[in-house]
Amino acid sequence: MKAAPSPSSAPGAPGDRAVWTPADKDGFGTSTTTASKVWYTLNNGELTEVYYPDLGTPSVRDLQFVVSDGKTFADRETEATNQQVQLVDGRALEYRQIDTDKDGKYRITKTYVTDPARPTVLVDVTFESLTGKPYQLYALYDPSLNNNGGDDTATSTDGKLLASDGKVASALVGSPQFGQTSSGYLGTSDGWTDLKDDYRMDWSYGSASTPGNVVQTAKTSLTGLSGSQHLTLSLGFGATTSGALQGAQGSLTGGFPKAQTDYQTGWHDYLGSLKAAPASVGTSGSLEHTTYDVSAMALAAHEDKTYRGAYIASPTMPWVWGQGLENPSGAYHLVWSRDLYQIATALLAAGDRAGAERALTYLFDRQQKPDGSFPQNSTVDGTPHWGNTQLDEVAFPLVLAWQLGRTDATTYKSHVKPAADYIVANGPATPQERWENQGGYSPATIAAEIAGLVCASDIARANGDRAVANKYLTVADNWQRNVENWTVTTNGPLAGHPYYLRITKDGNPNAGTTYNIGDSGPNGIDHRRVVDTSYLELVRLGVKAADDPNIVQSLDVVDSTQTLDYQKVGLKVSTPNGTFWHRFNFDGYGETRTGGPWDIGYPACELTTCLQTQATIGRVWPIFAGERGEYELAAGKTGAAGRLTSVAKAGNAGYMLPEQVWDENSPSGQPGFTPGEGTFSATPLAWTHAQFVRLAWSIQANRPVEQPSIVACRYTGRCTN
Secondary structure (H helix, E strand, C coil), rough: CCCCCCCCCCCCCCCCCCCCCCCCCCEEEEECCCCCCCEEEEEEEEEEECCCCEEEEEEEEEEEEEEEEECCCEEEEHEEEEEEECCCCCCCCCEEEEEEEEECCCCEEEEEEECCCEEEEEEEEEEEEECCCEEEEEEEEEEHHHHCCCCCCEEEEECEEEEECCEEEEEEEECCCCEEEEEEEEECCCHHHHHHHCCCCCCCCCCEEEEECEEEEEECCCCCCCCCCCEEEEEEEEEEEHHHHHHHHHHHHHHHHHHHHHHHHHHEEEEHHHCCCCCHHHHCCCHHHHHHHHHHHHHHHEEEECCCEEEECCCCCCHHHHHHCCCCCCCCHHHHHHHHHHHHHHHHHHCCHHHHHHHHHHHHHHHHHCCCCCCCCCCCCEEECCCCHHHHHHHHHHHHHCCCCCCHHHHHHHHHHHHHHHHHHHHHHHHCCCCCCCCCHHHHHHHHHHHHHCCCCHHHHHCCCCHHHHHHHHHHHHHHCCCHHEEECCCCCCCCCECCCCCCCCCCCCCCCECHHHHHHHHCCEHCHHHHHHCHHHCCCCCCCCCCCEEEEEHHHHHHCCCCCCCCCCEEEEECCEEEEEECCCCCCCCCCCCCCCCHHHHEEEHHHHHHHHCCEEEEEEHHHHHHHHHHHHCCCCCCCHHHHHHHCCCCCCCCCCCCCCCCCCCCCCCCCCCCCCCCCCECCCHHHHHHHHHHHHHCCCCCCCCCCCHHHHHCCCCCC
């Protein structure tokens, strides 16, 4: 039997387990100001994670509405509506969600901005009855403060919903002011548990005083009829509930229109500070042009506002990783040196040199270790998070330093030289390559190492350190001559000619050395049978010529078939949105066969049974279309413009670009699994947006604009600046 209404503390603590929302966001926004340290994400017709006080700390799970007639139904909009998302202003990260009841009873329209002056998310809400009957609109808010949804407390009184975990607090208020309010625990005393029972809000718990998974509910004054259709929500944050409430009320007093205007102006000014969009993206309003503008803004929005230069990989928890990999969440809202390099080179190409400079300063001043190396990744304050070392991540900051002309003595002695010395002492084999689950001799990593050493040599020479400069070049030249000996097989089973391998465990590409693929892939695979397109880094970074016979012949291997099985390669996949590639054959880093989320706990399988039993399948990635386009430009071939369009088509309605898209092995006969459209993987992925921006400028220049000319000039004779 349902509990009676009560102003006392809610029962049922701590409630059900807190789980983050899926990673495939269709909207992402923040103001351009550093005063407003709050970021919002959208998915499934609702507000999902909100980050505060930095971009590594999600502090909200979700905020959605419940609609009821008080007698026969109560609907959560995430489940009961057909949902649309719109980019309100093509030159601002401002989004609108339109959620229409599947039975045609009502429509909810929500427009989102963040207040540039405060850490507040503002939502302009219109609620319309489509039948002429009155309905009741309730706000259902799930705080997950300070990266943990299981230790919050809350109060609900005087039309205000306040929550805190002792370090971070939130305040949700509305105009018109909320009526009845309640704070409870998920699954036991929360508002949805209340409303779904008899379609009325019977509980009015004044507090949830025991730490747990708190959910707060507010009855609004909206019925959907004329005169009660409009509401403004203000969700503020602070160190204390009083501070959060002050900010939320301040934003509410200022009003949505002013915040919206200031928000839009900030993004207009940012885009105006960049170079004009390249002609390669077409005219204003085209898919490619809008995707370009959104990509430029999205990259800027990936930067933390306290730790400047800390651009995270994605404001998401891939495949609900909060359940299995890390809790509190981490993963993609960390900073990777490699991803940061991709972002910085795109910013530089687009004209945001200051952003690229901040990225390099962050790498050197916050991430770099005393021994010269860089962590696998770090939290936004620079604290190492995962414990491995990837030598491409040590090398890329050296290339970026050269590209930015950072040749001053302090940068050289304190940062460039220690990193280059670390590469010399520890390369060319790497503890992990760029897919983070294997160590050995990787052509992609070796390409980065060589480019890094050549760039470091030039910086050393600029500082009069000729002996060290020559040492770096000697090592780089030796590795450039030997990369094929370490990574090109001449007796592999996939072709009757030499071809590059993804990685060799021992530097012997003709040996039948086996390894476990990792990421839920199969066990005991001969490294001669595993290929990927990462060897094209040798061309992109200027280490090998685009027409090198082994480079060209390896393309035939990775592109040889469109069938993904365990006897063929199957990296290349044609979809309605264009051609994309898998990371490597046998990859298990993706959704299950039925579309369920990837989980680190899925076991690997034996090769003989993998075709039937491999639990998860790595899908295809848009970034590889961009990388292929850069290769085609270097090779003097056509096709790069088509690659740019393919990446743009992979975006969703909010122009957010995903990590992976569905392929030919996607679940068939079910909606939402269309080949060429985004999976449930991290979206937006900063690397994908960076690849799009950089390819657009490379097409404009008819060459890979990120290629360090000093490397290409030395090894290929291509000396274009």
